[in-house]
Amino acid sequence: xxxxxxxxxxxxxxxxxxxxxxxxxxxxxxxxxxxxxxxxxxxxxxxxxxxxxxxxxxxxxxxxxxxxxxxxxxxxxxxxxxxxxxxxxxxxxxxxxxxxxxxxxxxxxxxxxxxxxxxxxxxxxxxxxxxxxxxxxxxxxxxxxxxxxxxxxxxxxxxxxxxxxxxxxxxxxxxxxxxxxxxxxxxxxxxxxxxxxxxxxxxxxxxxxxxxxxxxxxxxxxxxxxxxxxxxxxxxxxxxxxxxxxxxxxxxxxxxxxxxxxxxxxxxxxxxxxxxxxxxxxxxxxxxxxxxxxxxxxxxxxxxxxxxxxxxxxxxxxxxxxxxxxxxxxxxxxxxxxxxxxxxxxx
Amino acid sequence: xxxxxxxxxxxxxxxxxxxxxxxxxxxxxxxxxxxxxxxxxxxxxxxxxxxxxxxxxxxxxxxxxxxxxxxxxxxxxxxxxxxxxxxxxxxxxxxxxxxxxxxxxxxxxxxxxxxxxxxxxxxxxxxxxxxxxxxxxxxxxxxxxxxxxxxxxxxxxxxxxxxxxxxxxxxxxxxxxxxxxxxxxxxxxxxxxxxxxxxxxxxxxxxxxxxxxxxxxxxxxxxxxxxxxxxxxxxxxxxxxxxxxxxxxxxxxxxxxxxxxxxxxxxxxxxxxxxxxxxxxxxxxxxxxxxxxxxxxxxxxxxxxxxxxxxxxxxxxxxxxxxxxxxxxxxxxxxxxxxxxxxxxxxxxxxxxxxxxxxxxxxxxxxxxx
Ligand code: SF4
Ligand code: SF4
Numbered sequence: 001x002x003x004x005x006x007x008x009x010x011x012x013x014x015x016x017x018x019x020x021x022x023x024x025x026x027x028x029x030x031x032x033x034x035x036x037x038x039x040x041x042x043x044x045x046x047x048x049x050x051x052x053x054x055x056x057x058x059x060x061x062x063x064x065x066x067x068x069x070x071x072x073x074x075x076x077x078x079x080x081x082x083x084x085x086x087x088x089x090x091x092x093x094x095x096x097x098x099x100x101x102x103x104x105x106x107x108x109x110x111x112x113x114x115x116x117x118x119x120x121x122x123x124x125x126x127x128x129x130x131x132x133x134x135x136x137x138x139x140x141x142x143x144x145x146x147x148x149x150x151x152x153x154x155x156x157x158x159x160x161x162x163x164x165x166x167x168x169x170x171x172x173x174x175x176x177x178x179x180x181x182x183x184x185x186x187x188x189x190x191x192x193x194x195x196x197x198x199x200x201x202x203x204x205x206x207x208x209x210x211x212x213x214x215x216x217x218x219x220x221x222x223x224x225x226x227x228x229x230x231x232x233x234x235x236x237x238x239x240x241x242x243x244x245x246x247x248x249x250x251x252x253x254x255x256x257x258x259x260x261x262x263x264x265x266x267x268x269x270x271x272x273x274x275x276x277x278x279x280x281x282x283x284x285x286x287x288x289x290x291x292x293x294x295x296x297x298x299x300x301x302x303x304x305x306x307x308x309x310x311x312x313x314x315x316x317x318x319x320x321x322x323x324x325x326x327x328x329x330x331x332x333x334x335x336x337x338x339x340x341x342x343x344x345x346x347x
Numbered sequence: 348x349x350x351x352x353x354x355x356x357x358x359x360x361x362x363x364x365x366x367x368x369x370x371x372x373x374x375x376x377x378x379x380x381x382x383x384x385x386x387x388x389x390x391x392x393x394x395x396x397x398x399x400x401x402x403x404x405x406x407x408x409x410x411x412x413x414x415x416x417x418x419x420x421x422x423x424x425x426x427x428x429x430x431x432x433x434x435x436x437x438x439x440x441x442x443x444x445x446x447x448x449x450x451x452x453x454x455x456x457x458x459x460x461x462x463x464x465x466x467x468x469x470x471x472x473x474x475x476x477x478x479x480x481x482x483x484x485x486x487x488x489x490x491x492x493x494x495x496x497x498x499x500x501x502x503x504x505x506x507x508x509x510x511x512x513x514x515x516x517x518x519x520x521x522x523x524x525x526x527x528x529x530x531x532x533x534x535x536x537x538x539x540x541x542x543x544x545x546x547x548x549x550x551x552x553x554x555x556x557x558x559x560x561x562x563x564x565x566x567x568x569x570x571x572x573x574x575x576x577x578x579x580x581x582x583x584x585x586x587x588x589x590x591x592x593x594x595x596x597x598x599x600x601x602x603x604x605x606x607x608x609x610x611x612x613x614x615x616x617x618x619x620x621x622x623x624x625x626x627x628x629x630x631x632x633x634x635x636x637x638x639x640x641x642x643x644x645x646x647x648x649x650x651x652x653x654x655x656x657x658x659x660x661x662x663x664x665x666x667x668x669x670x671x672x673x674x675x676x677x678x679x680x681x682x683x684x685x686x687x688x689x690x691x692x693x694x695x696x697x698x699x700x701x702x703x704x705x706x707x708x709x710x711x712x713x714x715x716x717x
Contacts, residue, residue, distance in 0.1 A: 048660065049656060049659050049660040051650070051651070051656045051659060051677060052656055052660070077618070077619055079619065086457075087452075087457055089425070089429075091425045092425075093425075093653065094425055094426055094622045094623040094624070094626060094653040094654045094657060095653055095656065095657055097425065097619045097622040097623070097657070098617055098619060098622050098626065098654075098657035098658075098660075098661070100618070101616060101617045101618060101619075101657075101661055102657055102660045102661065105616070105660065105661050105663075105664045106660050115618070117618075117619065257433075258433045258436065259421075259429075259430060259433045261430060262425045262426070262429060262430070263425070291394075292394055292650075292651045293394060293651075294394070294396070294426075294427055294651055294652070294653035295427065295653075296394065297391075297392040297393070297394040297395040297396070297399070297427070297651075298392070298395075298427060298430050298433075298434055300392060301392040301434065301437070301438070302434070302437065305437050305438075305441060
């Protein structure tokens with residue numbers, strides 16, 4: 001049995017249940033890094049190239065946290081997860097494409113990475129081969145891998161169901177894995193309590209409804225975004241994110257654009273934004289974006305222009321960076337909420 | 348129609364000829380200036396890359412000059428460049444500029460789209476398909492000739508005796524290509540142009556440092572975006588080579604001779620390619636320049652350029668493994684010429700010192716053998 005570390009950021013928020021189940025089934029021990037903290041961020045800032053965006057730096061920090069605690073770090077190279085986009089060109093941000101190499105060459109003394117390439121746009125069944133490749137590294141038989149992968153996909157489906165019923169990812173993960181091993185449990189419990197504050201599904205109440213779109217690793221990582229979801233919930237706001245929408249609903253938005261973006265996470269954010277803009281019950285849109293994020297220079301302006309052209313919904317763009325403090329975010333979010341409330345009073 | 352296109356290095360001469368011969372009026376894009384950049388920065392998203400901003404500025408300038416159509420290239424990713432035109436179109440509309448952007452997506456992706464757009468250009472210009480094909484052939488010939496002349500100018504500049512002679516001869520050569528009106532004329536002009544360049548008085552006793560230029564295509568190709576870096580280095584007495592040319596044809600760049608697949612060379616460091624832009628190329632080219640005995644490599648990239656950031660985080664390892672110094676210059680709107688010059692001078696010093704040390708070592712080694 002090997003210890004396998006999973007950094008709690010980037011693709012973690014969408015794929016953890018799949019990965020975790022798969023590795024559990026193979027009999028490995030999964031260790032997740034704790035939620036992002038000052039130390040993790042500082043370490044990442046120190047290790048990563050200074051021109052990188054904050055999520056990538058944070059990933060370096062998580063990898064560094066795991067290095068002396070595990071035998072492998074699980075860092076699959078995400079290249080494509082579906083056949084999509086104009087000419088089927090959808091992939092991931094180039095930084096994802098080069099992520100395992102960046103981490104390996106810049107963070108000292110890392111254990112080996114499991115950086116199997118995930119490119120399944122040609123054939124979704126490829127996932128079983130990928131599972132077998134990963135199993136190969138760990139010395140497992142192909143048959144076992146296939147079984148474990150099936151199980152993983154089942155749980156993944158459950159996870160997606162939870163998300164589309166309106167549960168936020170960290171919450172859904174806690175529901176799926178209520179008794180994680182000791183190391184993860186404590187943080188998980190604390191996180192769970194914090195998240196419960198966030199989540200008060202009281203659609204009947206007269207609170208505001210705000211769509212928060214952006215990359216999962218930006219909107220669900222409380223530390224790097226100054227706890228924006230918590231702030232909203234304290235203000236009695238019902239939050240909607242793109243991850244609560246099914247692929248079918250999201251992809252319907254594709255036809256409204258001249259050309260889709262090339263990146264999976266960006267497409268989701270754009271479509272989510274476009275969808276919510278057309279929903280009557282949504283009072284405003286918040287886009288959380290990372291400082292110096294390449295794809296977001298496209299995504300953000302696109303959403304802004306569309307919001308301005310096709311709806312009268314107020315649009316707020318919040319940029320996060322190393323120095324984002326909770327205070328700064330709070331001021332902006334509160335001002336936005338005030339403005340929305342004022343608009344509603346007028347109607 | 349009044350037609351324009353992006354300004355990318357000296358290729359604008361070829362495209363000017365092309366537009367004029369497809370029956371359109373050409374609005375020649377001005378060389379990007381401070382004003383171009385300011386305009387672009389003002390109307391672009393803050394974190395758009397410099398090429399996006401420069402092009403935005405250029406488009407606004409040509410719109411002012413009356414352009415109705417802008418022909419540019421699309422791309423199938425995975426980097427932002429393929430979405431440039433979509434955003435540019437959005438932003439121009441927001442600013443109330445009635446310009447249409449016609450982006451030619453790579454024909455391999457979508458032949459119908461490609462042909463449809465070519466037909467649009469042809470029909471609005473009122474020429475036949477046969478004429479269009481001829482125009483495209485001549486244009487291609489011109490692009491190749493211009494690239495080849497530019498490459499040669501960087502080769503001889505470090506040997507020039509009178510500072511600026513090469514650049515003057517280079518412009519003369521460009522004018523000769525510009526005046527040509529058929530494939531044969533271009534070929535003839537090209538041969539003459541090379542002679543003009545070779546006639547620059549040179550001091551062949553010099554042994555210039557050799558530097559490879561790698562990085563993102565726009566800032567590498569557009570001298571006004573990189574503060575005329577190759578000319579600057581040439582006049583400091585450094586010979587420069589780069590692998591990126593618009594024609595992609597100038598295979599004479601030293602490092603490409605039979606090197607096999609670039610991505611294979613990059614693979615020990617970056618196990619995925621392409622990653623957009625020239626990210627993977629940058630890594631492979633550093634390896635190749637080292638193998639070919641270059642003294643150093645300059646990586647040129649726009650600030651926030653995604654693939655080059657990936658490359659930058661990997662390059663220190665490549666540089667160590669292959670014993671070749673790398674200078675990374677990330678360019679943004681604040682980058683000034685003086686800053687670039689200082690950093691280049693320091694880099695040149697460093698390379699000179701390395702060379703001396705190496706030479707000493709080899710003389711010692713030789714003496715020991717005797
Ligand atoms: S999408 Fe943006 S935030 Fe995410 S890795 Fe790429 S540049 Fe960074
Ligand atoms: S390669 Fe760099 S400059 Fe080119 S589009 Fe991508 S981020 Fe921008």
